[in-house]
Amino acid sequence: MARIDIDHIRHAYGPNPKAPKDYALKEVHHTFEDGGAYALLGPSGCGKTTLLNIMSGLVEPSEGRILFDGRDVTRLSTQERNIAQVFQFPVIYDTMTVYDNLAFPLRNRGVPEAEVDRKVREIIAMIDLEKWSRRKARGLTADQKQKISLGRGLVRSDVNAILFDEPLTVIDPHMKWQLRSQLKQLHRRFGYTMIYVTHDQTEALSFADKVVVMFEGETVQIGTPAELFERPRHTFVGYFIGSPGMNVMPAAIDGTSARVGSQVIALPGRPAAPSGSIELGIRPEFVRLGREGMPVTIEKIEDVGRHRIVRTRLEGRDLAAIVPEDGDIPADPRVAFDPAGINIYADSWRVDYGSAA
Amino acid sequence: MNKTWNNRAWFMVLPVLLLVAFSAVIPLMTVVNYSVQDTFGNNQFFWAGAEWFEEMLTSDRFWLAMGRNLIFSFIILVIEIPLGIFIALNMPRKGWGVPVCLVLMALPLLIPWNVVGTIWQVFGRVDIGLLGYVANALGFDYNYVNDPFDAWVTVIVMDVWHWTSLVVLLCYAGLVSIPDAYYQAAKIDGASRWAVFRYIQLPKMNRVLLIAVLLRFMDSFMIYTEPFVVTGGGPGNSTTFLSIDLVKMAIGQFDLGPAAAMSIIYFLIILLMSWIFYTVMTNYDAEK
Numbered sequence: 342m343a344r345i346d347i348d349h350i351r352h353a354y355g356p357n358p359k360a361p362k363d364y365a366l367k368e369v370h371h372t373f374e375d376g377g378a379y380a381l382l383g384p385s386g387c388g389k390t391t392l393l394n395i396m397s398g399l400v401e402p403s404e405g406r407i408l409f410d411g412r413d414v415t416r417l418s419t420q421e422r423n424i425a426q427v428f429q430f431p432v433i434y435d436t437m438t439v440y441d442n443l444a445f446p447l448r449n450r451g452v453p454e455a456e457v458d459r460k461v462r463e464i465i466a467m468i469d470l471e472k473w474s475r476r477k478a479r480g481l482t483a484d485q486k487q488k489i490s491l492g493r494g495l496v497r498s499d500v501n502a503i504l505f506d507e508p509l510t511v512i513d514p515h516m517k518w519q520l521r522s523q524l525k526q527l528h529r530r531f532g533y534t535m536i537y538v539t540h541d542q543t544e545a546l547s548f549a550d551k552v553v554v555m556f557e558g559e560t561v562q563i564g565t566p567a568e569l570f571e572r573p574r575h576t577f578v579g580y581f582i583g584s585p586g587m588n589v590m591p592a593a594i595d596g597t598s599a600r601v602g603s604q605v606i607a608l609p610g611r612p613a614a615p616s617g618s619i620e621l622g623i624r625p626e627f628v629r630l631g632r633e634g635m636p637v638t639i640e641k642i643e644d645v646g647r648h649r650i651v652r653t654r655l656e657g658r659d660l661a662a663i664v665p666e667d668g669d670i671p672a673d674p675r676v677a678f679d680p681a682g683i684n685i686y687a688d689s690w691r692v693d694y695g696s697a698a
Numbered sequence: 699m700n701k702t703w704n705n706r707a708w709f710m711v712l713p714v715l716l717l718v719a720f721s722a723v724i725p726l727m728t729v730v731n732y733s734v735q736d737t738f739g740n741n742q743f744f745w746a747g748a749e750w751f752e753e754m755l756t757s758d759r760f761w762l763a764m765g766r767n768l769i770f771s772f773i774i775l776v777i778e779i780p781l782g783i784f785i786a787l788n789m790p791r792k793g794w795g796v797p798v799c800l801v802l803m804a805l806p807l808l809i810p811w812n813v814v815g816t817i818w819q820v821f822g823r824v825d826i827g828l829l830g831y832v833a834n835a836l837g838f839d840y841n842y843v844n845d846p847f848d849a850w851v852t853v854i855v856m857d858v859w860h861w862t863s864l865v866v867l868l869c870y871a872g873l874v875s876i877p878d879a880y881y882q883a884a885k886i887d888g889a890s891r892w893a894v895f896r897y898i899q900l901p902k903m904n905r906v907l908l909i910a911v912l913l914r915f916m917d918s919f920m921i922y923t924e925p926f927v928v929t930g931g932g933p934g935n936s937t938t939f940l941s942i943d944l945v946k947m948a949i950g951q952f953d954l955g956p957a958a959a960m961s962i963i964y965f966l967i968i969l970l971m972s973w974i975f976y977t978v979m980t981n982y983d984a985e986k
Binding site (some may be wrong): 394434436449 | 888
């Protein structure tokens with residue numbers, strides 16, 4: 342296991358990149374601690390797979406360095422880096438049995454056969470394919486195949502890190518949950534450094550200790566699931582994480598209060614020197630719908646089971662609020678914002694509060 | 699399952715039936731007709747029964763031609779299949795090299811067969827041919843007109859030159875259909891170049907390879923034009939393959955009966971071989 346340093350990595354797929362838009366990855370500078378469970382979260386095309394492939398050595402970055410435990414591995418091949426990677430779509434060796442598929446990465450590295458057997462049996466039991474171990478891998482179902490791919494990633498115990506590239510896309514939801522918790526369990530047991538790429542926030546938040554949110558080739562926030570929820574550093578993180586995402590509305594700052602349209606909203610502190618275009622962000626969870634506060638009109642109510650999402654309009658802007666299943670929705674609805682949940686953004690980036698004066 | 703029977707559906711297959719009848723069945727029947735009769739011209743036919751077949755199957759001439767043909771097919775398969783795979787593996791997968799290679803590969807396949815024959819016939823001549831003249835100038839005693847071994851070498855090299863491209867193109871099609879993720883996974887798994895070939899590329903190619911083997915076998919077993927143009931079946935009978943022999947017998951000697959019997963035997967052999975290949979390849983696929 343190793344600590345992985347991403348040292349000012351930039352990557353462009355085309356030759357001679359000039360403008361920032363030529364870069365698939367716009368400069369990522371980050372350290373993945375030894376033994377951490379990370380998720381790279383972001384929409385399709387945000388560069389998360391590129392970053393993963395740069396770490397495993399399948400893609401050589403245009404600029405910057407990769408270090409494993411302080412050692413520069415930027416020019417080293419995938420084999421020399423000793424990384425395991427699981428891909429989005431199952432890759433299996435058709436002509437081999439399930440057992441041989443799992444043994445393949447070990448045998449290629451000259452691991453003694455007794456050790457191979459021990460490891461393979463352990464993994465086969467974990468992915469629940471013992472019955473199939475002597476069968477040819479061809480003709481299995483997609484999720485069985487993906488379990489084999491997953492198993493091949495986990496079978497080596499000496500790897501520097503295990504990288505997952507949306508590995509559960511093809512697996513059905515019930516199995517997904519089970520496999521994810523097995524991965525977590527493995528992580529706790531062996532302390533692998535695991536990096537998990539996904540565009541599914543539930544997957545990211547439930548798997549990782551730290552989530553790296555990426556947007557348009559940049560990392561916009563790195564934090565624990567709670568930090569991402571409570572203090573999104575960028576309005577994108579606010580939109581992308583949470584269901585529904587954060588409400589964001591243009592605002593003007595006046596000392597310790599913000600003005601949205603004609604409404605004045607108290608802030609928990611004085612935002613430090615905001616400039617540029619100012620927005621106020623609040624998650625639907627922090628919007629209180631009741632008989633006090635700012636008047637709104639209700640557009641529609643979505644019952645999602647555990648709670649209801651109320652879509653309202655405040656000062657002509659969309660505002661979502663979450664109301665408990667048994668919560669009361671008055672005829673003359675008004676909303677109040679919980680100050681703890683208000684974040685202020687200048688040009689989409691969050692500004693900190695100074696002292697509450 | 700419930701199937702609806704409607705005999706009017708037979709009308710649907712009628713056009714195909716007619717087409718096949720006129721292009722294959724009726725000509726074949728005339729051959730059958732010749733094979734069981736004897737004629738001395740003037741459209742006078744005498745019943746000969748299985749006589750011609752017996753004569754054919756007991757004649758050395760037939761079996762020697764057959765033996766030459768099998769050896770020829772075997773040699774060109776042994777050369778063309780591995781060579782084709784090798785070239786396909788080394789062809790570029792992207793960039794400007796792809797169209798260039800594909801065009802170069804397709805060129806020999808586009809040349810009419812008798813032109814291929816003529817090219818090599820001239821190329822190998824010791825007096826004016828580039829190959830023949832240079833080989834002799836370098837001290838090799840090469841002369842496909844006199845020496846059976848040289849004649850064989852010429853015919854085989856010509857066939858390899860002409861047809862390896864087909865194997866290359868088929869294999870290449872198989873190779874480019876392999877998703878990148880397979881190669882990436884193989885890198886991650888630390889697979890050697892040989893392991894990548896053995897466990898990824900070969901399994902993905904085996905379907906097209908079986909087709910390539912089948913096509914090359916059938917074509918080489920029926921080969922006529924090129925050796926006919928280059929060597930005319932000689933020196934002696936050393937490059938007289940079945941089809942050349944058949945034409946000599948039918949057109950040269952005008953022995954229509956034996957020639958017809960031979961055609962039918964020849965046809966049955968090809969049918970049998972194709973059936974064996976087909977069965978083997980479909981079973982091979984199903985078993986996994």
